[in-house]
Amino acid sequence: MKNNLIVLMLIALSVLTTTVCSALPISVNVVGYVRQPGVLVMDNNNRISDAVFMANRLPDQQFLPESDTDLYSGKTLEDIKSEQQEKLTMELEDKPDSKVYSKTLLDQQVISFDNLPSKLSLRRLVLIRNGEERTLDLMQYFRLGDTSQNPYLMDGDVIKVPCKLEDVYLNGSWNQNQKLELVKGDRLSTITRLGLGLQPEADPSRIFVYRFSSDYQERITIPVDLKKALSEPGSEADILLQNGDEIYAYSRPFYNGKEFVTIEGMIKYPGQYPVNNGELGLLELLNSSGGPSIRGDLNLAYIVDPDMTLQEDPDYLRLKEMSKKDMSFAEYGYFLIRLRQMTGKYSVDFKQLWETQDSSYDVKIKPGAYVYIPEKLDKVIVSGQVKNPGLYEYIEGLTWKEWIEKAGGKLNQSKISHSRIVDARTGQWRKPKKDDVLMPGDMVFVPQAKDRSLWEDTQAVIAFTSQMITIFLGVTSLLAN
Numbered sequence: 326m327k328n329n330l331i332v333l334m335l336i337a338l339s340v341l342t343t344t345v346c347s348a349l350p351i352s353v354n355v356v357g358y359v360r361q362p363g364v365l366v367m368d369n370n371n372r373i374s375d376a377v378f379m380a381n382r383l384p385d386q387q388f389l390p391e392s393d394t395d396l397y398s399g400k401t402l403e404d405i406k407s408e409q410q411e412k413l414t415m416e417l418e419d420k421p422d423s424k425v426y427s428k429t430l431l432d433q434q435v436i437s438f439d440n441l442p443s444k445l446s447l448r449r450l451v452l453i454r455n456g457e458e459r460t461l462d463l464m465q466y467f468r469l470g471d472t473s474q475n476p477y478l479m480d481g482d483v484i485k486v487p488c489k490l491e492d493v494y495l496n497g498s499w500n501q502n503q504k505l506e507l508v509k510g511d512r513l514s515t516i517t518r519l520g521l522g523l524q525p526e527a528d529p530s531r532i533f534v535y536r537f538s539s540d541y542q543e544r545i546t547i548p549v550d551l552k553k554a555l556s557e558p559g560s561e562a563d564i565l566l567q568n569g570d571e572i573y574a575y576s577r578p579f580y581n582g583k584e585f586v587t588i589e590g591m592i593k594y595p596g597q598y599p600v601n602n603g604e605l606g607l608l609e610l611l612n613s614s615g616g617p618s619i620r621g622d623l624n625l626a627y628i629v630d631p632d633m634t635l636q637e638d639p640d641y642l643r644l645k646e647m648s649k650k651d652m653s654f655a656e657y658g659y660f661l662i663r664l665r666q667m668t669g670k671y672s673v674d675f676k677q678l679w680e681t682q683d684s685s686y687d688v689k690i691k692p693g694a695y696v697y698i699p700e701k702l703d704k705v706i707v708s709g710q711v712k713n714p715g716l717y718e719y720i721e722g723l724t725w726k727e728w729i730e731k732a733g734g735k736l737n738q739s740k741i742s743h744s745r746i747v748d749a750r751t752g753q754w755r756k757p758k759k760d761d762v763l764m765p766g767d768m769v770f771v772p773q774a775k776d777r778s779l780w781e782d783t784q785a786v787i788a789f790t791s792q793m794i795t796i797f798l799g800v801t802s803l804l805a806n
């Protein structure tokens with residue numbers, strides 16, 4: 326009986342010691358490309374990633390209750406540690422059967438990758454611990470579960486967060502279609518694992534790397550043997566990747582003997598949907614895929630006929646995966662042009678069909694068809710002879726002349742009376758009326774006025790006079806006969 330009591334006391338002491346120690350605050354320093362660099366009070370239940378997320382909290386995010394913030398104000402780290410230890414000890418004595426959790430800063434709010442700066446590197450972090458440096462790749466932890474790349478924090482840790490320098494793109498039938506950070510030495514097998522591999526419908530024989538030439542004047546297509554690259558990492562088949570490479574995996578047609586249509590873009594559940602009896606209604610497809618998201622623009626949605634041969638355009642495929650806010654002026658313009666000129670595209674009144682749910686507006690979609698709902702084009706392009714050409718956030722109700730003024734006004738050599746509006750939905754150029762209002766995605770173009778000389782004016786007058794004389798002589802000859 327006495328021995329059992331001793332054992333129980335030792336177990337209780339062990340639990341008490343472990344709980345108290347695990348909850349003690351520690352001090353870590355996060356520096357580099359983060360929103361709020363500096364010293365953070367964490368605890369040793371937190372990992373490196375927690376400190377990085379914490380250092381990137383937005384200014385209006387509160388991670389501690391107001392009372393806790395006041396409690397820590399003006400106190401040293403040693404004071405906080407001592408108070409935390411006393412508090413936890415008292416809670417264990419009052420409620421020995423309860424499980425006491427350490428309160429961490431991250432308990433107050435969940436932070437996702439969406440909150441991190443887009444240029445922040447998660448693959449080249451440097452941990453300085455006890456004077457030794459170690460490089461960490463957090464994507465290996467989040468995607469592949471490698472805990473060695475995301476160790477628990479220790480008191481005095483310094484975490485250096487660099488800026489992202491290079492990227493590659495995964496598109497097509499990967500489990501994770503996205504832009505991934507590229508680090509020195511990355512090969513095809515590494516990025517394939519970080520992209521979580523191929524989807525079942527992917528065709529392993531049709532995987533290509535699209536790469537810019539050294540002078541960036543053309544796009545090179547490199548076929549790859551993914552199976553060999555994965556089985557023989559580091560081999561010639563496992564090619565070294567370069568900044569800007571796009572790795573595209575094409576799907577097998579009629580996978581599993583079934584027929585599908587594909588819907589992508591700003592839809593709640595994008596993907597492939599089966600076609601029964603040879604055709605599928607657009608309304609049924611929209612409902613099955615959850616309908617358009619709040620960012621979806623049904624006015625610009627389209628269907629691509631499977632009977633038309635589509636030219637593969639890696640640049641368009643890459644831009645289609647990007648948010649409009651991340652596009653440059655040139656990329657945005659190119660995307661609009663390709664969106665309007667895509668071969669085999671035909672438009673349907675998606676908006677009326679979705680809002681009314683009226684089957685009389687429905688259309689049947691053939692197997693293999695592609696449906697795309699783009700992101701709302703919440704910008705206007707002002708181009709040509711204006712002081713500040715470029716992209717401008719859309720403001721409802723502004724006329725084309727007001728947009729020109731918003732771009733700084735016309736230049737002296739402009740010909741504003743010859744301005745044209747390019748309709749985002751049809752791609753048609755039209756001469757604007759006095760009070761024409763631009764819609765999201767529209768472009769107003771102000772051309773350059775042609776310089777005219779006295780000799781050009783004289784030539785024009787002579788040509789016009791000659792034409793009139795010719796007509797006069799012709800009419801006179803006819804009357805004479």
